[in-house]
Amino acid sequence: MPDQRPHVLIIGGGFAGLFAARKLRKAAVSVTLIDRGTSHVFQPLLYQCATGLLSEGDISSPLRHLLRKQRNISVLLGEATDIDAEAKTVRARRFDGSSFDLSYDYLIMAGGARQSYHGNEAFEEFAPGMKSVDDALAIRRKIISSFEIAETLPTADLRRPWLTFVVSGGGPTGVELAGQIREMAVRALAREFDTIDPTEATVVLVHGGERVLESFHPGLSAKAQRTLDKLGVETRLGLHVTDVGTDYAVTTDKKTKATVQIDTHTVLWTAGVEAVPFARAVNTAAGVEPARGGTIPVGPDLRVAGHPEIFAVGDVMSLDKLPGVAEVAMQSGHHAATLIKRDVAKKGDAAAPFKYRDLGTAAYISRHHALLQSGPIRLSGYLGWIGWGFIHIAFLAGGRNRVWTVASWAATLGTGGRGERAITFGDPATARRPYP
Incomplete structure (x- = not known):
C-alpha cells in the first residue's frame, strides 16, 4: 500500500x-x-585534513549510518x-x-x-578551494608534493617557487590554512628532509580587507595577526589575487591598482562562496x-x-x-x-519566524592559539584553543569521529608529527601514470 x-x-x-x-x-x-556524496562532512575541519593533521575519515560520517535508526527516512545518492x-x-x-x-x-x-572565483572560473584549475573532501585531498597533494619536488632540485632559486604557498582570503578558512601550512613546515617536516630546510617555506596570506578575520572583534583580529606574524606567515592586506597560473599568482592593490607577481606553484583559494x-x-x-x-x-x-x-x-x-x-x-x-x-x-505556529541564536565563532591559528567569540565573551591564545576544541568535538557527527579526532590531535601534540600525509592522484588512470 x-x-x-x-x-x-x-x-x-x-x-x-x-x-x-x-x-x-x-x-x-x-x-x-x-x-x-555518501557522507556528512564536517567542513570546519577540512583544512586539518588538507594539512595532514586529520584523515578524511575523521571528519566524515556515512549518512546512512548517522540516520540508520530513523525509520521514516530514505537516503539516496x-x-x-x-x-x-x-x-x-x-x-x-x-x-x-x-x-x-x-x-x-x-x-x-x-x-x-x-x-566562488568571482567570475574567474579559470582559476579553479590552478587554485583549489576548500569545500569538500576532494578539495582537501587535492590541497594536501599540492602541499606535500611541493616539498618533495623541492627536495629533488639542485639550487635555491629553483626550489623557492615550490616552497612558496599563496593563500587567497583572510577569513577563518584562509587564516587556519595559512597557519597550518606554516606550522606543518616548522614542526612536522623540519627534520625530515636532507636538501631543503622546510622552515624556510614562505606562506603568503593575501586578503582584500584591512585586517584578517573581519567577522571577529578588532581586538581578536589583532591578536590573530600577531600569532600569524610569530608563525612566520607573510600577510598582505588590501590586495586581491587577480591572476593565477601553474607557476605564479598576481596580486593587485585595491587602491593603487599596482600589481605584483609571486612565483609559486601552490595557490589555495578561500576568497568567497x-x-x-x-x-x-x-x-x-x-x-x-x-x-x-x-x-x-x-x-x-x-x-x-x-x-x-x-x-x-x-x-x-x-x-x-x-x-x-x-x-x-x-x-x-x-x-x-x-x-x-x-x-x-496542525499544532503550533507553522509560520513562526526564524530566530538565530549566535553561539559564537571560533578560528584555529596554531597549536595553543585559537580565537573564540560568543557575545561578550572573547577568548584567545590557550583558553581560546581549549574552547575551540570543545566546540568542534561537540559538533562532530558520530562517536567514532570524536574519538579518532581527539586521538589524532593528541598524537600530533605529543610527537609534533602529522601522520596523514598520503597523497592521492584523483583516479586510477592517473594513479597508474601520475607523472607527465
Whole structure:
C-alpha cells in the first residue's frame, strides 16, 4: 500500500540537511534525503585534513549510518539538477549519469555552497578551494608534493617557487590554512628532509580587507595577526589575487591598482562562496530574483515567496545577512523541519519566524592559539584553543569521529608529527601514470 504520509524531500546532507532530517524523526511524514556524496562532512575541519593533521575519515560520517535508526527516512545518492515547482518534482542525476524524478509535498533546500572565483572560473584549475573532501585531498597533494619536488632540485632559486604557498582570503578558512601550512613546515617536516630546510617555506596570506578575520572583534583580529606574524606567515592586506597560473599568482592593490607577481606553484583559494548550481533552478522555478552569490531569498519563516512548501536553509538561503557558518545551517534546518511538523500536525505556529541564536565563532591559528567569540565573551591564545576544541568535538557527527579526532590531535601534540600525509592522484588512470 502506498505511503499516505506527506513526503519531505531534503536536498543536501550537510549541517542544515542533517539537522532537518533528525528533527523529522518522529514526525508523521516520510522523508527522503538526497546528497551528491555518501557522507556528512564536517567542513570546519577540512583544512586539518588538507594539512595532514586529520584523515578524511575523521571528519566524515556515512549518512546512512548517522540516520540508520530513523525509520521514516530514505537516503539516496544523487545530484539534484532541476525542479518543477508546479508539479512538485525534482529531477536528480545518478552517479552513472542517468536521471530520475522525486516528488515532494515539502522541499527543504539545504544544498549548501561552493567556492566562488568571482567570475574567474579559470582559476579553479590552478587554485583549489576548500569545500569538500576532494578539495582537501587535492590541497594536501599540492602541499606535500611541493616539498618533495623541492627536495629533488639542485639550487635555491629553483626550489623557492615550490616552497612558496599563496593563500587567497583572510577569513577563518584562509587564516587556519595559512597557519597550518606554516606550522606543518616548522614542526612536522623540519627534520625530515636532507636538501631543503622546510622552515624556510614562505606562506603568503593575501586578503582584500584591512585586517584578517573581519567577522571577529578588532581586538581578536589583532591578536590573530600577531600569532600569524610569530608563525612566520607573510600577510598582505588590501590586495586581491587577480591572476593565477601553474607557476605564479598576481596580486593587485585595491587602491593603487599596482600589481605584483609571486612565483609559486601552490595557490589555495578561500576568497568567497556562492550557492550550488541547483539554487539557480529553484530561483527560476519559484520566480524569485537570486540574492547575492546566487542564493535563494526567503521570508522570515525560511519559506520561498509564493511557495510555502519550499524552504531554503543554511548557506544556500539569503536572510538578514546571516553569516555562512555551521550554527546558522544547523538552526535553520532544525527550524524548517519544526514548521513542517507543526503544519502536518496542525499544532503550533507553522509560520513562526526564524530566530538565530549566535553561539559564537571560533578560528584555529596554531597549536595553543585559537580565537573564540560568543557575545561578550572573547577568548584567545590557550583558553581560546581549549574552547575551540570543545566546540568542534561537540559538533562532530558520530562517536567514532570524536574519538579518532581527539586521538589524532593528541598524537600530533605529543610527537609534533602529522601522520596523514598520503597523497592521492584523483583516479586510477592517473594513479597508474601520475607523472607527465
